[in-house]
Amino acid sequence: MKKDFAVIGLGRFGGSICKELSDKGMHVLAIDSDETKVNEYKNIAYHAVGLDATDEDALKEIGITNFDHVxxxxxxxxxxxxxxxxxxxxxxxRRITVKAQNDYHEKILNRIGVHHVVHPERDMGKRLAHSFISNNILEYLELSNEHSIVEVIAGKKMIGKNLITLDVRAKFGCNIVAIKRGSEIDVSPEADEPLHEGDILIVIGADQDINRFEKAFI
Ligand code: ADP
Structure with a gap:
């Protein structure tokens, strides 16, 4: 079933969410208090309205309670x-996602009971920092304070070896869940398939284990 989305605030972040959801064929109501923004999004979103989101009556009037995700x-x-x-x-x-500007803002939003608080600048900063520290790490997704999923380029010492001989789970405590090769991705890699140069491994585990694993095969 198609979900109905409402995006309030059409700055860089909200605007990009609105465009992406609309591109994917979702019904999006774009909302902003600035009429210029509203006009800009009239041709992008399914519908665009100008209102102040701190005005409860205005939100009720447009039927905000009918949306699956705001x-x-x-x-x-x-x-x-x-x-x-x-x-x-x-x-x-039903589902509310709010962008936080800073840690205090995030704390308050969590306290209010917002389902999903996002902090894109901080998260992007963290992801980039991880990729700067190691030339082999391409992507980083934090799962908790200590666990993450990373995309790491197969190190020189891995080439020609398979997952059985690398024995990553026993030796390092992390798991290779998928292998990207060119434009293909194998989400259930065969344990006896040798790794090729340029393969990208998607690894899940504790940060320190992933770190040990990555360093061991450079
Ligand atoms: P970003 O950092 O993602 O670019 P901005 O702060 O530049 O975010 O943009 C936020 C958008 O939210 C602006 O287009 C602004 O007009 C809109 N906005 C701000 N306050 C309200 C409000 N009370 N109701 C609706 N839209 C608002």
């Missing part, structure tokens, strides 16, 4: 973001 991407104006989040949680919207 995303609040109000950037600079933290007060407006918090107020909109309070209104939406009070209205018991």
């Amino acid at each position: 995303i609040v991407a109000i950037g600079e104006n933290i007060q407006a973001s918090i107020l909109a989040a309070v209104i939406l949680t009070d209205l018991e919207i």
Whole structure:
């Protein structure tokens, strides 16, 4: 079943969510208090309206409670973001995602009961930092404070070896869950298939184990 989305705040972040969801064929209602933004998104989103998201009556009037997922991407104006989040949680919207500007903002949003708080600048900073530290790490996704999934280029010492001889789970405590080779991705790699130069391994595990694994085969 197709979901209905409402995106409040059409800055860089909200705008990009709105465009991507619309490109994927989703029904998106784009909302902003700035009419210029609303006009800009009229041809992109299914529908675009100008309103102040801190105005509960205005939100009710457009039927915000009928949406499956409401995303609040109000950037600079933290007060407006918090107020909109309070209104939406009070209205018991099925799923609410709010962009946090800083750690305090994030704390408040969690306290209010927002289902999903995102912190894109901080998360992107972390991901990039990991890729800067190691030339072999291409992507990094934090699962918890200590666990992550990384995309790592197969080290020189891995080439020609297979997953049985590498024995990654026993030796390092992490798992190779998929292997990318060119444009193909094998999500259930055969244990006896030798690795090729340029293969990209998708590894899940504790950060320190992934680190040991990566260093062992450079
Ligand atoms: P970003 O950092 O993602 O670019 P911005 O702060 O630049 O975010 O943009 C946020 C958007 O949210 C702006 O287009 C702004 O007009 C809109 N906005 C701010 N306050 C409200 C509000 N109370 N109701 C609706 N939209 C709002």
